[in-house]
Amino acid sequence: MTTPASFDDCPLQALPADFELAEMAQHETLILEAWAAAEGWNPGLNDLSLAWRVAPNAFIALRHKNELVAGGTVMAYDSGQSGFMGLFIVRKDYRARGLGGLLWHYRLKVLCQRLLPDAPIGMDGVLEMLPFYQRGGFVFSHFDCRYEGLAKPDSGSDFVGHLQALAQVPFEVLLDFDSRHVAGPRETFLRAWVNQPGSVGLADYSDQQLRGYGMLRACRQGFKIGPLFADSLDTATKLLFALMARIPGQPLALDVPDCNPAALALAEHAGLRKTFACAKMYHGSMPDLLQQQVFGVTSFEFG
Incomplete structure (x- = not known):
């Protein structure tokens, strides 16, 4: 029955x-x-x-x-x-x-x-x-490829002075930047994500221009960085290495889209190695994203 x-x-x-x-x-x-x-x-x-x-x-x-x-x-x-x-x-x-x-x-x-x-x-x-x-x-x-390894110690010492805490970026500026790198605006989720306890958010923000931002959060095992969005490889490098410097020697994961070769090269340069991959798929319209500026997705679970 x-x-x-x-x-x-x-x-x-x-x-x-x-x-x-x-x-x-x-x-x-x-x-x-x-x-x-x-x-x-x-x-x-x-x-x-x-x-x-x-x-x-x-x-x-x-x-x-x-x-x-x-x-x-x-x-x-x-x-x-x-x-x-x-x-x-x-x-x-x-x-x-x-x-x-x-x-x-x-x-x-x-x-x-x-x-x-x-x-x-x-x-x-x-x-x-x-x-x-x-x-x-x-x-x-x-x-989207999972890269894992240990965060390099002292890897961000050259970049800290050039970056700001993400909280210093006006939220409307952050939302506009974020929305260009995901399938649609996610204001409510983003506001909660960047303010979660125990996380570290860094940005390259000056002259009222946001060039990139990254988030580091604790996981059951080690840490993850996500998202990592940046307008250039140089900006992404600054953010990644400065965030790694916060957790020297700790296990770290970064989920990298393979449609951005610079992002794959950066993950390798940071000493991370590919462990598995997921297929990014879409139902409905295919979004037009700045894929070459996505160096790390937010999460496999929430986009």
Whole structure:
């Protein structure tokens, strides 16, 4: 016996008995975070709690007899101009039963309903799922590559005097700069992201011109830098090495788009090495971004 699901254009149109799709409860986000850590995604210490504060309805649950068995996020950014799908995880003992497909298509429909028509929806998908995502209407753009290593000690001593704390940049200037490097404005998310506890934000800002900014945040293991947006390789180098100088010798990860060869070279120059890659894909319109200025994406989970 089956129970009708709350969507009608999914290839799999019914949930098995005792299953439900619904918005996630806050305590369930801790389970989702633990699953992400177990998969090796190493989320930032504040990533999920920050996203919950910004958009609690972005967390979607698949439950069996009121127990969370799969989940994912669907972030709809300001005024419905863009969105992002992330944190798609099915508990191991519930895999290979078609349930992940139900959850994924449901999430896509929910997100499309929250966005303007044909708004770009991004995702960083695992490579083995690429054919599935393509059948769901996503188009491949490029690979985002995880680079990892140890932060070089004293690597930013030559740059500190040329950079400013990100808090010194007027927020409207930061928002305008950020919006040119992502699929759409994300004011609410950005304001929370750059003010998260325990993070370091640096900018190259002078004469009322922002040339680049970067964010360093603590993760379950080590640290991540993201985003790292800059108008030139020189600016990106200053920011990366100054941020590494804050955590000498600590494990560090940077997610780099392979469509920016200068970014790949910079990661190698910093002593980081590629460990894996995700496929950056878009549903709806393909955004026109300043890809040559993206030296590190914000996160695989939220865009």
